[in-house]
Amino acid sequence: MRYQLEGSQAIAKAVALCRPKVVCAYPITPQTHVVEGIGEVVRSGELSDCKFINVESEMAALSVAIGSQATGVRSYTATSSQGLLYMMEAVYNASGLELPIVMTLGNRAIGSPINIWNDHSDAMAGRDSGWIMLFAETNQEALDLHIQAFKIAEKIGLPVMVCVDGFILTHAYEPVDIPSQKEVDAFLPSYVPTVSLDIHKPLAIGTMVSPEYFMEVRYLAHQKQIDALQVICCIGEEFKKQFGRNSGGLLSEYKTEDAEVIVVTLGSIAGTIKDVIDDLNSRGKKFGVISIVSYRPFPADALKDSLKRAKMVIVVEKAFAVGIGGILSHEIELIMKDTEVEVFSIIAGLGGRSITKPMLQEYFLRKKYEKATFLGLKKKIIADKYEVRSCSNQEGSV
Amino acid sequence: MTKPFATVLEASTSLNNKTGSWRTKRPEYVQSASPCNVVCPAGEDIRLWLALVKAGKFYEAWKIITKDNPFPAAMGRICYHTCEKICNRESFDGAVNISAIERSIGDMAIDQAWGFENVTVNSGKNVLVVGGGPSGLAAAYFLRMLGHDVTVYENHLKAGGMMRYGVPRYRLSRCVLDAEIKRIENIGVKIVCQKKITDINAEIDDFDAIYLAMGAHKASQTGVEIKNKPNIIDAVDLFKKVEDDFTNFLNLGNRVFVYGGGNTAIDAARTALRLGASVKIIYRRTIHQMPAHTAEVNEALAEGIEILCLRTISCIDGSKVFVNKMNYDEEYDILTPSGKTEILHADSVIFAIGQSVDVNVLHGAKNIKISEKGTIEIDKNMTTGIPSVFAGGDVVSEKRTVTNAIGHAKKAAGCIDAYLRNTTPPLDIRSEVTNLKKLNVAYFKKSAKITAPEWQNISFEERNISYSKKELMTEASRCFSCGSCFHCDNCYGYCPDNAITKRANGDLEINYNYCKGCGICATECPCGAIKMVSND
Amino acid sequence: MSSSTLSGESSKKNSTIQSRRSRNNSLTSGHRACQGCGEALGARCAIDAAYHAAAGKITVVNATGCLEVFSCSFPENAWNVPWLHSLFGNAAAVATGVAAALHSQGKEDVRVIAQGGDGATGDIGMGCLSGMFDRNDDVLYICYDNQAYMNTGVQRSGTTPPLARTATTVPHKNYAGSDPQTGKNVAQIAMAHEIPYVATASIGNIQDLEKKVSKAINIRGSKYVHVHVPCPLGWGYDTAETIKIARLAIQCGLFPLFEAEYGKLARSTAIEDPISIEDYLKPQKRFAHLFGKNASSESLDILRKIANSNIEKYRLGKTADD
Known part of the structure; x- marks a missing residue:
């Protein structure tokens, strides 16, 4: 179905269709409308079994997602600019822990001087964090990429940041095609974690690693990023096949x-x-x-x-x-x-x-x-x- | 996607890291002597039997007591309990009332007719014990338990020695004493009363070994001038008369003076009081210098006995008692006659200035040596100059207490047994004493000692009664268990490295694979049962 | 009760979880904590108590710090419970996420603990902690307070007592350790959020610690337990004295034991055998400069005032209600 929607609303719809179990939000322009939109679908009951949490900072936003994802549920948050910098420690942590969190980055300049408008300085600050970073060209692509993002993240076992230009996309109204829940469910299976906090199998997640093994851990992270290229291509193809739109890939x-x-x-x-x-x-x-x-x-x-x-x-x-x-x-x-x-x-x-x-x-x-x-x-x-x-x-x- | 490398780990994999290699000192469980045990002349394992009492295991506790002392009921009453004076709890909130607990357990044993186990092995050896007092009877008991045939020759009408003829019955009920002696007879010890030996040499050939424990029943000589047949009785004779002819009330008259300051003097005075007299004690030094136990002095005073201090008797002329008053110079601790005299009037005067050993029986045995103080000389194995003849109790020691006598008996029995079996006598090893410094009293809450209830009447009836079972357990639970683990689990619970293993039966074991040697277990052990030693 | 050892009375009625053979050993042997580490012991006691009270259904989120470093360094994990370490300052938020995930999965019987040292809790993690309290998230936060940044080499933290020597508050001519009028009371900050339960506890009183953690773990909403855990290395005392020092802190009034419900003081533990602050301070090298030749009595008065104020504020005198 096609709707005339603000980009943020389209993203919110896409995220909701992916049935996350935990969404956490801390407002920062221009990401605000995205989390407002998800908050609305959770509170209205449209998205059930999801916990929407208003947190006190971006650091907390991503940290909550780290906790929930590590407990084995699909988790989502969104931020922009200073917010990404404020949570940067957690950004690196999420990828190091190989947690398939999906986060929207409403791209915005970084201060000082403070400036709320769009550029890519924020994304570039996170480019070596080990996350998969996808850039949307249109609101339709933004919507589509979010649906693919969860699948990519969970397939490869890494967090995915979907970068969406602040205001230019987030606040722009465009006609978008919103797939049905059934279609999304068919594309995106429910999340089965590889490792998670489980009382029946008590694992420790997030160890300290000494110089003896750290290089290997980092090399494996490097290899995993490279392996992700193939996964992104395949999932882009799959998406195209199912939805008829070429909105993914490399x-x-x-x-x-x-x-x-x-x-x-x-x-x-x-x-x-x-x-x-x-x-x-x-x-x-x-x-x-x-x-x-x-x-x-x-x-x-x-x-x-x-x-x-x-x-x-x-x-x-x-x-x-x-x-x-x-x-x-x-x-x-x-x-x-x-x-x-x-x-x-x-x-x-x-x-x-x-x-x-x-x-x-x-x-x-x-x-x-x-x-x-x-x-x-x-x-x-x-x-x-x-x-x-x-x-x-x-x-x-x- | 597979499990990440290194950043995710299975549970408890740290067990591969043997942190014991960090250790420079290591804790060890130790069992060191408790002060009560060390000072107890009979060497009772007080700590152990208190723990059993605490757990309500009264019979087991009695069994432990009687390993070292066959007279718990008697000793609980009359022993001067040095254990309580040295008890680490004394400075905390008052010593554990060990004697009252021992007495109550002893009484319980009599009530419930607990007996010693029958002796199953017989050595075929025959031992003679001369004297049926505490040392003789105890030695007989120990020797019999070791499998020997034992015969006791007792001079008096009844066995019991000073327990009967030195301790008045208001302090030790004769039913109790009789029961505890009977229990010894029940295991096959032959007691022959009113059997006076005149020559020890005559017995040596008939027995494989002899234990001399005749005690000290001979009244000491005094320097008092005696004129005009005054009514004078020695304390030893007083007790004997009262005891052997109890129903025939001895009349001492109304005004009775007791001369002396020891426990015997106090007992004599209180006995005279019970015979209806008005009693005054004459003692040559100050009241604080009296050798008698303070508690007993106080009891005597409470009963109305007067103590006339700093006085000596120079002469007794008929009913007149001539007394010299003394001066005491506290600074130099010198006692000098003041030159002042007084004349008192007495119906009877009781001499209680000490007893000595009657050594006539040993005249024929030249190898048995008598010391200048009139006691029998023995070596470290309690042996006299004759290899088969041993001696103990009041005949060898000036420290004349019943507990001491029992302690001698235990040691002598071990030595006699070794002699009879031609083995080495048991070594007298006593480990380090656990003093207060080695304890961590933070784990003990203050709880006042339970005083045994007392009767207030003045008669030949006993003044004290036993504890109830609940009181027994509560009072026993006050024991600090100095030097011995009482399974408080502090070490187990406080080890930051989980390096102490608890077995199914509650026993604890240090796991040196992980113990880093921090020493918390030793510090937090309430009873000093863990020692840090160098990690050679 | 005639004794307060870990096994309790002879009937074992008051036995601690730590005295039981069946205890979980949530933090097991082989960890790399220093000899005599109070935090290692505190963590095992607290987590075992929670494990026991929640029938084994617990998960633990751990902030960066000594506890995290010594307990879980590849390839050795000393934890015997599901355990997650993310960062220094975000344990409360991560735990919020864990609780949220369990909630959305309908597994609210699995209880969530976040734990960290005083720095992770009261300093760098304060924002996340406050947020968690504000939302009343269903998490028990346990702070193991050793009053400085021990993991990095004993630097001052927000809970370092005034006048204590740390590597960043070295006493000099015009300075006597950490500045007077500094330091924060995290339990009071927690109380200000009016969360269902706040308590202080100490490894100097394991019975009390276990009782409080056991109670807290089954309360719905945010709970905070602040545990005093002496550090032999950072405080400068013999490794064998850890429990003793903790006990002295309680006895002198510098570490009050209390419970608060919905922001109000509910119960406090009266000091049984009061001691002077000197008895507590003297064995610790971090306070040695207060007792030297050039020591001023004013310095001690500052700490004495804190102890006295605690005794009054938390009703630690003999008339207290416990």
């Missing part, structure tokens, strides 16, 4: 078959980029778009396979490593370093700054790219601050 490719320039990005901005390149391609350019669905595990091989056909790669990224530059672009450079393919980075949309079609179009049509560009940077402000320095171009480079 990558979402658009017109890359004969593209000379491939624009790579994460999340909702892919839609805008697609509009821009449609226009460019209609004028004889050969652009393609890849939006990465599975950011972690990083689909290095799949990405390389697609990118090596192109001459150039432009990475549009909403976060960067201060003093270094783009994060995603660096990762792509790394995998493409033995090819002729050139990688350029556009750092854009920080703290909710609009990324408009004209801005992108102007950039794509340039004769020559800077290695990295801060798109739409206000030159005067920077020049006032650094009088002695001159900005080489309007946007400012790294």
Whole structure:
């Protein structure tokens, strides 16, 4: 059934359809509507046998989920930005304990300065935490990815973070197709934990590990992430087969078959980029778009396979490593370093700054790219601050 | 998905980690002597039998007492219970009333006619015991239990010695004494009364061994000048007369003086009081210096007996008693005549200034040596100069208590048995004493001693009555069990390493695989039964 | 009762769970706690009591700290109950999750315990603990208080008593140990949440500790038991004296034993044999600077005031209601 829904509501519906037993919530913009929505379905009785807990911090939110998941029930929470940082210790802990928790990250900038609008700084802060991180491009994808997320998490035995652009998706109304409970039940079997707190088989979960064994534990975590690539693909295929939508997998490719320039990005901005390149391609350019669905595990091989056909790669990224530059672009450079393919980075949309079609179009049509560009940077402000320095171009480079 | 590596573990896998290797000191269960046991001349295992009483196992307790002392009922009454004076509980909330418990158990044994087990093995050896007092009877009992034939020759009308002829019946009921003597006869000890031996040499050939325990029944000489046939009686004779002719009330007259300051003097005074006299004790030093037990002095005072201190009798002329008053210099502890005299008037004067051993019986036995103090000399195995002749009790010791006599008997019986079987006498090993410092009294709650009920009348009836069973158990439960585990489980419960194993029967065992040697068990042991030793 | 040993009276009527052969040994041998560790003993006593009272149906969440490190280090787990360790500051929240999961599975007969040291409870975990109390989640939280961060080498914590020496409060000319007017009372903080049950307990009184844990585990809602567990290493006393020190703390009034229901003091344990605070402080090296040549009596007065205030506030005098 198709509904005109706010992205957060769509996510809430998706999570409810997955029948979690414990949902914990601590409000932070822009994630609030998601947990409000789930709270509503639990309290209204629509989702039975689920405990909805209002906790006192993000640290508690994920900790509660750790406790409930370790007790053998499907558990969910959501956060954004500072909230992710505040719970970061638990984020690493959940993956270390191999607990298949699903968490929505309503992507938002990180302060200071405080800023409630969208970028990917929060997700990038958690990129080495050992979680599986999936990025949604649309509200439909957000909904679909949540359903897949539980299955992926439970299959591989790792937590999954579904990244959804704050406001741009969370607060945007779009028509979404909501599958029936029956369909979701058919796709997602009930959760059977591998290990859990069980009075009949008392295990200790969460041991201390000495230097003698720590390397092995970490290597196994690394291997597990790599193994997850296959699982994500398979489950994406399964989902497509059952629901008819190609909303999972590792990558979402658009017109890359004969593209000379491939624009790579994460999340909702892919839609805008697609509009821009449609226009460019209609004028004889050969652009393609890849939006990465599975950011972690990083689909290095799949990405390389697609990118090596192109001459150039432009990475549009909403976060960067201060003093270094783009994060995603660096990762792509790394995998493409033995090819002729050139990688350029556009750092854009920080703290909710609009990324408009004209801005992108102007950039794509340039004769020559800077290695990295801060798109739409206000030159005067920077020049006032650094009088002695001159900005080489309007946007400012790294 | 499989179980994660390392971060998830099965229960109790730490048992593979033998933390005992950390240990530098190790705890050991020890059983060390309790002070009461160490001071008891009879060596009774008081701690053990108190534990049995506490558990309501009265018969078992009696069996333990009678291993060391065949007269619980008598001794519970008349022993001066040094055990209670040294009891670690004394400074806490008052000593355990050991004597009252022993007496009550003894009485229970008489009431319920508990007897000693029949002797099943017979050595074929024949032992003569000279003297049917506490030492002789006890030796007879121990020797008989060891399988020997025993004959006791008793000079007096009845057996019992000082228990009968030294202790007045208001302190020890004759029914009780008779019953406890009868019990010894019941196991086959032959007691021949009014049998006076004149020459010990005559007996040596007839018996495989002889135990001399005639006691000290001869009144000591005094330096008092006697004129005009005053009515003077020695305390020993007084007791004998009262005892052998109890129904024929002895008349001492109204004004009776007792001369002396020991227990015998007190007993004599209280006996005279019961014969209807008005009694005064004359003692040459101060009241605090009286050798008699304070409790008995106080009882005598309470009964109305007057004690005239710092006085000596110089002469008794008819009914006149000439008394010299003394001065006592406390600083230098010197007693000097003050020069003042007084004349008192007496119907009778009882001398109670000590007894000595009648050594006439030994005249023929040249090898038996007599000390300067008039006692028989023995070696460490209680043997006299003749290998088959042993001696004990008042004849060898100046420490003349009934318990001491029983202690001698036990030791002598062991030595005689070894002599008869040609083996080595048992060694007298006493382990370290468990003093208060070794206990952890934090685990004991203050609970006042139960005083045995008392009659207040003055007669030849006993003043005290026994405990009820409940009182017995409660009073016995006050025992600290110094030096011996009483299964309080503190060590088991407090070990942070769960390194003490409890067996099905409640026994505890230290598991050195895991014991880290912290020492908590030893510190928290209420009774000092765990010792930390170096972990060689 | 003539004695208060662990086996109780001769009838064994008052016997402690710890004196029983059938005790669970929830924290079993082979753990790596220091010799004479009060926390190891406290944890075994508390968890065994809970195990017994809940017919074996318990799960335990453990905060990071000494207890966690010494009890469960790969490949050796000393626990004999289902046990989960997540982080230092989140045990209460993790336990909330466990309880929530059990609730949604209809397994509310399985009782949940969260446990941690004083740092994990009163300092870093305070937020999660307060949240758990606020929601009245069905968890028994047990704090083993050894009054400093022992696992990291004896640094000051929120429950370190004023004037105590720790590695971060070393006495110097103008400083006498931990500052006066510092330290927090976590049990009182718990009481302020008006949860169904709050109690203090000590390994110096195992009977009382077992009674309180046994009672708490079967109460629905949030429960808090604060257990005093001396640390030979951090406090500087002989390893054999752990129980004794705990007992002295009770006797001098510095560690009051009480129970509170819905925020109100319900019962307290009168001090049977009162002692001076000096008797408790002197055997501990962490207070040695209070007794040296240059010691000031004012310092001792600060602690004496706390003891006296406890005696009054918790009615520990002979007239107390227990």
